[in-house]
Amino acid sequence: MSKVPPAVAAAPDFPWGQVQQLNYQDANTGTIVQACHAMIYARTNAKFVSQLPCKAWVMMQMRFDGKLGFPGGIVSDLAVPDATLEEGLNRELEEEMALDMSRFAFNSSHYVVSHYCPRANLILNFYAQEVSEQAFKEIELNALKAEEYGHESLGVIRIPLYTLDDGHNGFPAFLQNQFAGTSVLQVVIGLVTQEIFTLDDLSAFSAVLPKHHGYKRLFEDAVRSYKERKSGNVAEHVEQNDKVANSGQSFDRPQTVQ
Numbered sequence: 001m002s003k004v005p006p007a008v009a010a011a012p013d014f015p016w017g018q019v020q021q022l023n024y025q026d027a028n029t030g031t032i033v034q035a036c037h038a039m040i041y042a043r044t045n046a047k048f049v050s051q052l053p054c055k056a057w058v059m060m061q062m063r064f065d066g067k068l069g070f071p072g073g074i075v076s077d078l079a080v081p082d083a084t085l086e087e088g089l090n091r092e093l094e095e096e097m098a099l100d101m102s103r104f105a106f107n108s109s110h111y112v113v114s115h116y117c118p119r120a121n122l123i124l125n126f127y128a129q130e131v132s133e134q135a136f137k138e139i140e141l142n143a144l145k146a147e148e149y150g151h152e153s154l155g156v157i158r159i160p161l162y163t164l165d166d167g168h169n170g171f172p173a174f175l176q177n178q179f180a181g182t183s184v185l186q187v188v189i190g191l192v193t194q195e196i197f198t199l200d201d202l203s204a205f206s207a208v209l210p211k212h213h214g215y216k217r218l219f220e221d222a223v224r225s226y227k228e229r230k231s232g233n234v235a236e237h238v239e240q241n242d243k244v245a246n247s248g249q250s251f252d253r254p255q256t257v258q
């Protein structure tokens with residue numbers, strides 16, 4: 001029988017201070033390893049134990065490594081060399097969650113933000129898609145039938161977006177889990193850009209949000225550039241259903257978005 005390795009201390013925090021935001025074009029034309037992750041959510045009037053408004057159902061998953069993350073994965077080992085990020089994301093979601101591509105395929109209109117992490121030499125792209133409550137429940141149930149269920153993914157979860165009377169249990173306690181990659185940053189960016197939480201709502205959780213250098217700036221930059229892009233007030237351009245293929249250009253100096 002193999003010996004169980006001793007438990008080691010928690011992995012160091014994600015190096016927020018080094019992480020840079022990229023614009024969509026730079027992310028989509030890079031040759032650096034890319035990962036895409038997706039937030040699927042439904043707005044709801046449902047209440048937790050008939051009392052606390054849930055605001056929305058937002059899906060994450062328990063990963064094989066014991067951390068929470070959004071469904072998705074590495075996409076730059078694309079089976080089809082010129083495939084777009086969204087094609088890679090959709091392939092991952094089909095494998096990981098058996099997501100029905102005839103109804104819920106992601107495209108560039110769902111794009112939210114990209115971050116480059118020099119330490120891992122990895123670009124992390126983030127998408128969000130709203131579905132109906134009914135569709136959300138179907139997606140949850142269907143995820144149990146996915147090829148990777150029980151391997152890469154140990155099951156989808158809903159984020160508890162309410163706070164219990166003690167002021168800690170619910171969302172504040174949830175934020176104290178361990179999160180893969182940039183996913184805790186993506187949680188707050190997703191909630192605010194998708195207008196599930198306002199900035200005021202979020203400020204109530206400041207005591208339990210990461211305090212590390214760079215984290216707050218990354219959050220603010222992401223929200224600002226998302227809003228500018230959606231209002232059409234920015235040079236960066238993400239057209240629905242466009243086909244920006246990996247161009248094979250080198251990509252050694254990612255640019256931050258101003």
Ligand SMILES: O=c1[nH]cnc2c1ncn2[C@@H]1O[C@H](COP(=O)(O)OP(=O)(O)O)[C@@H](O)[C@H]1O
Pocket residue numbers: 035037068069070071072073074075120122124152180181182183186
């Ligand atoms: O939800 C997420 N958001 C942002 N980064 C993540 C998330 N989940 C995993 N990561 C990071 O992305 C990288 C690839 O992740 P993942 O394990 O999903 O891909 P893979 O299953 O294709 O290997 C890892 O470095 C991990 O830290």
